[in-house]
Amino acid sequence: MAHIQIQQLRVSYGSLPVLNDINLEIPDRQIVAIIGPSGCGKTTLLKSMNRLLDLNEDVSVTGSILLDGVNIYDPAMDVTCLRKRVGFLPQRPYPLPMSIFENVAFGPRIHGLSVLSAGGGGKQAEKSLVEHYLRLAGLWDEVKDRLDEPAAKLSIGQQQRLALARVLSIEPEVILADEPTSALDPVSAKLVETQFKLLKENYTIILVTHILRQARRLADYIVFLYMGDLIEHKPAAVFFSAPDDEKTKAYISGEIS
Amino acid sequence: MMPSGNKQFIISRLSGGRRIREALALVSGRLVLILINALALLIFCGLLWKAAPLFGIISVSDWLFSSSWHPMKNQFGLFPFIVGTVSVTLLAMIIAVPVCLGAAIYLSEYAGRRFREIARWLIDILAGIPSVIYGLCGVLVIVPFVAFLGELMGSTTTGYSLLAGGLVLAVMVIPFIISISVEVLRMVPDPLRECALALGATRWETVKYVVLKKAKRGLLAAVVLGFARAFGETMAVLMVVGNVAQVPVSLFDPAYPLPALIANNYGEVMSIPLYDAALMSAALILMLVVGAFSLTAHYTLLKIGETVDS
Missing domain, CATH: 1.10.287 (Helix Hairpins)
Structure with missing residues (x-):
């Protein structure tokens, strides 16, 4: 299980600082919710953990994020390996332009995962792999008869669970989720939340959300950001019942949002 | 109140x-x-x-498929000119398309924003150069080069040939096709790239399996628009292609495309009444082909907009 430690992380876009001196240790096998008002750097913090921030040209990052003791911002770091270990579930699903089956098989294929390369019955192994992850994402029963259809034909709720299956298929150790239910209807959102609760047995899940109630429902641990500063982080029960900081109190009570 | x-x-x-x-x-x-x-x-x-008067004299099959172009004898077979246009255009596309795809993929997917801006600016300048200037460069550089090449390969050529026309035409449509292709590739939403990269795909895997797949209709449209543009291009090709009314059989043979035929002859031999009609019929072919290709391309371009939205 990969363990994440963030040390003196500073991120800025051009000359605009977004995160100031973040120090944080992520507890393993829990659902960690990053909360805070919009524009406080939640998504930036999340994307810093698998270097998706690199895609932004103006971004500069200092400090370090240790994954099992290895700094992921070390120039020698292989970004594709990192991203395989730290999976990412985006805000909107964006199915890859291929079939439902291929969406799930894409990750294992590019990484040449053991099951596929070792077992002689490649096709059969791939099929059971895809079924496994679709079941894990709670989507199998709805799509098992139309695996060859384009993924774009699924409803957005189904697409988001497909995206979840896609992340799971690369066998990550940590899952980063960026407001994964914000584009979904309540029923689909509930389905995704249920999957998260099941998945935390085996994964560390770090979730950005702007819905306080969702954080209350799901999270074991809360990280509260405000204007790029890490204000408070502690187990969810303590966070909501006995917050220390005035800003936290104001945020929980709805005075700032 | x-x-x-x-x-x-x-x-x-x-x-x-x-x-x-x-x-x-x-x-x-x-x-x-x-x-x-x-x-x-x-x-x-x-x-x-x-x-119209032409079709009172010759049949449609003679018009399109006969190689005898003898205006004095009222023989107006356009076949050599059609073959000339098609082959010089195809040749240009064969040269231009791989270059354009490579350049567009690099500019859209790999290059930094500043480099992309500078490159697009230069490409826009290239696209705006009057075609006579391309023609001049063709006469001064490409024609001698082709003559030299022909000599090496043991064929007698002046350099004014199909190959020279194809090369000049390729250089002319390259900035045009790159420009549209980059535009098409930028229409693919960034979060989609992010999805593939977040799964641990390399940039190339992202391009190959995701971006190109999403953009293929639009890229096809870019190529078709390039084809339409090359098909009707007149001046630069006319200057280097040799303009001999025969069906070219080798790259070093001269050719005579339809636009060159019209530009060279219209208004000259007005004493032959049907000559006028024959040139008009050539123009008609040009207009129909270019129009059909442009419409198809815009139709497919529209399609990509739809798929990106969904």
Whole structure:
């Protein structure tokens, strides 16, 4: 299980600082919710953990994020390996332009995962792999008869669970989720939340959300950001019942949002 | 009192000068659009009307598939010219398309923003250079180069050839196709790239399996538009292609494309009554082909917009 430690992380876009001196240790096998008002750097913090921030040209990052003791911002770091270990579930699903089956098989294929390369019955192994992850994402029963259809034909709720299956298929150790239910209807959102609760047995899940109630429902641990500063982080029960900081109190009570 | 007074006020204002200006804008806008659309139709009908006398004399199959071009004997087989146009255009596309795809993929997916801006600026300049200048460069550089190449390969050529035409034409359509292709690739939403990269795909895997797949219709449209543009290009090709009315059998043979035929001869041999009609019929072919390709391309371009939205 990969363990994440963030040390003196500073991120800025051009000359605009977004995160100031973040120090944080992520507890393993829990659902960690990053909360805070919009524009406080939640998504930036999340994307810093698998270097998706690199895609932004103006971004500069200092400090370090240790994954099992290895700094992921070390120039020698292989970004594709990192991203395989730290999976990412985006805000909107964006199915890859291929079939439902291929969406799930894409990750294992590019990484040449053991099951596929070792077992002689490649096709059969791939099929059971895809079924496994679709079941894990709670989507199998709805799509098992139309695996060859384009993924774009699924409803957005189904697409988001497909995206979840896609992340799971690369066998990550940590899952980063960026407001994964914000584009979904309540029923689909509930389905995704249920999957998260099941998945935390085996994964560390770090979730950005702007819905306080969702954080209350799901999270074991809360990280509260405000204007790029890490204000408070502690187990969810303590966070909501006995917050220390005035800003936290104001945020929980709805005075700032 | 207030509400009814207000209403009165609004109605009287709208029926004043603003209302007239609004109507004027609407009517004049419509009129201009109708005129532009009518122009295309008028040109088409005009060509058809002027070309019509030809078909009283020769059959359609003689017109399209006969190689005997003897205006003095009333023989107007356009076949050499059609083959000339098609082969010089195809040759240009074979050279240009791989270059354009490579350049567009690099600019859109790999290059930094600053480099991309500078490159696009230069490409826009290239696209705006008058075709005579491309023709001059062709005569001064490409024709001697092709002559040299032909000598190496043991064929006698002046350099004014199919190959020279194809090369000049390729250079001319490259900036045009790159420009559209980059535009098409940038239409693929960034979060989609992010999805593939977040799964641990490399940039190339992302391009190959995701971006190109999503953009393939649009890229095809870029190529088709490039083809249409190359098909009708006149000046630069005319200057280097040799202009001999024969079906070219080797890259070093001269060719005679349709646009060059029209540009070189119209207004010259007016003493032969049907010559005029024959040239008009050539123009008709050009217009139909270019129009059909452009329409197809825009239709497919529209399609990509739809798939990106969904």
